[in-house]
Amino acid sequence: MDRNDSGDDSEAAARNRRLVASLLDGDHRALARTISRIEDRAPGHRGLVSHLHPHTGDAHVVGVTGSPGAGKSTLVDKLAAAYRDRGETVGVVAVDPASPYSGGSVLGDRIRMGSTVGDMDVFVRSMSARGRLGGLSTATTDAVHALDAFGKDVVIVETVGAGQNEVDIVRTADTVAVVVQPGSGDDVQTLKAGILEIGDVFVVNKADMDGVDRLVAELEEMLHRRDAGGTAGSQFAAGAGGHHGRGLEADDAGTAESAGRRVDGTGSDAAGADGEWAPRVVTTVATAGGGIDDLVAAFDDHAQHLRESDAGAERALSRHAAEIRRLAREDGNALLDAEIRRRGGIASLAERVRAGETDPYAVAASIVGPIADCVDAARDGDDGGGETE
Amino acid sequence: MSADTGRERQRPIRCLIAKVGLDGHDRGAHVIARAFRDAGFEVVYSGLHRAPEEIVQAAVQEDVDVLGISILSGAHDTLVPKVVEGLEEYGAFADTLLIVGGIIPEEDRDDLREMGVAAVFGPGTPMAETIEFVRENTPIEPDESA
Numbered sequence: 001m002d003r004n005d006s007g008d009d010s011e012a013a014a015r016n017r018r019l020v021a022s023l024l025d026g027d028h029r030a031l032a033r034t035i036s037r038i039e040d041r042a043p044g045h046r047g048l049v050s051h052l053h054p055h056t057g058d059a060h061v062v063g064v065t066g067s068p069g070a071g072k073s074t075l076v077d078k079l080a081a082a083y084r085d086r087g088e089t090v091g092v093v094a095v096d097p098a099s100p101y102s103g104g105s106v107l108g109d110r111i112r113m114g115s116t117v118g119d120m121d122v123f124v125r126s127m128s129a130r131g132r133l134g135g136l137s138t139a140t141t142d143a144v145h146a147l148d149a150f151g152k153d154v155v156i157v158e159t160v161g162a163g164q165n166e167v168d169i170v171r172t173a174d175t176v177a178v179v180v181q182p183g184s185g186d187d188v189q190t191l192k193a194g195i196l197e198i199g200d201v202f203v204v205n206k207a208d209m210d211g212v213d214r215l216v217a218e219l220e221e222m223l224h225r226r227d228a229g230g231t232a233g234s235q236f237a238a239g240a241g242g243h244h245g246r247g248l249e250a251d252d253a254g255t256a257e258s259a260g261r262r263v264d265g266t267g268s269d270a271a272g273a274d275g276e277w278a279p280r281v282v283t284t285v286a287t288a289g290g291g292i293d294d295l296v297a298a299f300d301d302h303a304q305h306l307r308e309s310d311a312g313a314e315r316a317l318s319r320h321a322a323e324i325r326r327l328a329r330e331d332g333n334a335l336l337d338a339e340i341r342r343r344g345g346i347a348s349l350a351e352r353v354r355a356g357e358t359d360p361y362a363v364a365a366s367i368v369g370p371i372a373d374c375v376d377a378a379r380d381g382d383d384g385g386g387e388t389e
Numbered sequence: 390m391s392a393d394t395g396r397e398r399q400r401p402i403r404c405l406i407a408k409v410g411l412d413g414h415d416r417g418a419h420v421i422a423r424a425f426r427d428a429g430f431e432v433v434y435s436g437l438h439r440a441p442e443e444i445v446q447a448a449v450q451e452d453v454d455v456l457g458i459s460i461l462s463g464a465h466d467t468l469v470p471k472v473v474e475g476l477e478e479y480g481a482f483a484d485t486l487l488i489v490g491g492i493i494p495e496e497d498r499d500d501l502r503e504m505g506v507a508a509v510f511g512p513g514t515p516m517a518e519t520i521e522f523v524r525e526n527t528p529i530e531p532d533e534s535a
Contacts, residue, residue: 029479032452040400106426110447111436118442123450128401128431 012044020051023150028120031150035125038142046327049142055149059091060303063173064158065195070179071205073112075286075295076158080122081115082296083154091147091155092124093140095169105129109158123147137168138326144172171198172319174312175302177295179203180219182211196222199279201298207283207291216281223279275309277302339367402527404455407435407444409472412462417490421457424516430455430523441468445475448485454527460491465501473505486526490514 019037022030034052037045062079066072073094080090094109107126125143129136140157147155159169170176178199183206202219204212280298284291306312340346349363406422408415415437425432433451435444448456456476460468469489476482482505489501490510498509507526510519 028449029452029481032450036400036403036452042400105431106422107431107433108436110433110451118440118446120446124447125450126433 013047016044016048016051019048023052023146024055026151028123031123031146032125034146035143038146039127039139041139045142049145052145052149056145057148059144059148059152059155060175060299061144061148061155061157061173062299063170063176064156064179065160065167065170065176065198066179066203066205067181068160070181071286072158072160072179073109075179075203075205075284075292076109076156077113077115078286078289078292079156079296080113080124081289082292084119084122088153089121089151090123091144091150091152092122093127093143093147093155093157094124095127095129095136095140095157095159123150123152137172138323138330140169141172141323167195167198168322172322174306174315175200175299177201177203177299179205180215181206182209182215196226200277200302201295202279202281203295204281204283205286208285208288212283216283219281223281226279275311277305277309277311335371336367339371343367402430402455402523403433403451403453404430404457404523405433405435405444405448405451405453406457406459407439407447408437408459409435409439409441409444409468410460410462410464411438412460412464413437414461415459417461418459421459421490421516421519424520425523428520428524441471442475444472445479445481448472448476449479449481453485455486455488455523457488457490460489460493463492465489465491465493466497469501469506470504484528486523486528488519488523490519 019030019034023034034048036042037048064072064076064079076092076094080092083090092113094107096105096107096109105128107128109126110124113122113124125147127136127140127143140159144155144157157169157173176198178195178201180202182204202223204215204219280301282291282295282298284295286292306315340349343349343366352358353360353363404425406418406425408418418434422432422434433447433453435447439447444456444458456472458465458469458472473482473487476485476487487506488508488510489506491512493501493509493511501509508522510522
């Protein structure tokens with residue numbers, strides 16, 4: 001990425017200040033523009049988010065995930081309307097996949113957002129995954145920060161629950177809702193594979209279809225086992241990162257972000273310990289608005305739980321930890337990419353390996369070595385980082 | 390990779406493809422949305438039967454570079470000005486490329502252009518032509534009207 005904004009640094013900074021001022025002033029265009037800069041990783045966007053940061057933390061962030069067709073967008077639409085009825089303002093970030101072929105995408109979540117159109121106090125933003133790895137979760141979290149700073153009472157993040165990226169995104173929410181629909185056993189299978197652990201509220205949508213009771217029963221049984229510790233505890237918690245606080249340290253692999261959030265879920269190993277949140281199952285018929293009040297009530301209860309127990313603080317901690325790790329990694333990667341480019345680009349390096357002149361290990365060492373030396377040298381002198389900005 | 394290519398735009402072109410008014414024919418809008426996607430654009434599709442205010446809301450919130458309105462109902466001369474007004478109200482008109490597609494009689498096209506529509510694409514316009522126009526006329530660096 002083009003990070004060498006040193007030339008127009010002050011100009012970008014002034015622009016950021018103006019943008020932040022307008023955003024805090026309630027200018028929708030400024031909010032939209034801010035999210036674009038965040039999404040584009042435009043020069044200086046870091047400074048932008050960092051200016052916004054002091055104004056964040058007041059919104060209740062709800063993540064909504066589930067398989068395609070489960071009714072997420074419709075549900076989000078009805079939720080937004082319900083919050084508006086209570087006089088609360090709403091921000092929505094809807095993430096859609098991008099085509100791996102052209103990089104383009106058709107973002108269709110807006111089509112379902114029919115209940116609140118014309119109401120500017122519902123700010124809906126569609127985001128494309130743009131095929132980038134990991135970056136999406138940063139962009140999404142930062143967009144949530146922007147909506148939060150703008151003063152939205154509730155921010156809803158909607159993603160397809162397929163893949164680590166998407167799971168990472170909803171994990172950054174205060175309350176995570178997993179949407180499933182009856183009639184496809186596959187959904188419950190999917191849940192087993194990794195989403196079960198992250199849900200605070202499970203929404204059985206399309207509850208007017210056959211098979212609702214069975215699905216609810218299955219879900220409740222799984223959740224019971226998830227919370228009952230013992231066998232199920234190890235089964236699920238193993239993937240979720242083990243013990244209390246582990247999420248903060250477990251930064252080994254690229255998946256560490258995922259381990260980050262679930263401090264609270266792993267806490268539920270200690271089954272039934274008082275003050276634990278017991279995941280809720282709520283049935284809805286989103287198209288007709290059925291069950292939406294129950295769902296909002298469940299979200300409220302969870303928000304209250306976070307406020308009144310340690311879980312809220314823990315969640316915030318692991319969220320910040322994941323954010324720091326992600327940003328640091330991003331900068332590290334940018335540094336490495338620049339080095340690779342400086343050495344003629346990855347293609348020519350690969351060609352040298354193919355031609356038998358060298359091997360990947362030597363190439364990697366030659367790239368990272370000088371950087372490590374610099375870090376060592378800097379550590380001896382001064383601890384000052386920040387050179388990547 | 391593309392980051393290496395100098396001053397090229399770093400972001401994909403963002404478009405809103407909108408159906409406005411009571412006309413329920415969206416095949417054209419779908420085809421355009423698909424073609425834009427395949428050209429590497431990010432396309433937000435509005436869905437059918439949108440009021441001008443809804444289009445404006447979507448265009449502002451999504452911060453699109455391009456707003457493509459599809460109209461086959463003949464109501465372009467009342468609907469398009471409302472969209473333009475709305476965009477102006479939010480300070481979003483100047484840096485949004487506004488294009489119109491659908492059934493627009495030849496004699497109305499100049500009026501639309503005067504309102505600020507950059508181009509009108511009628512039936513039979515080759516897809517490549519529309520895409521090329523958008524590529525060439527979308528501002529590389531959105532200005533800082535905010």
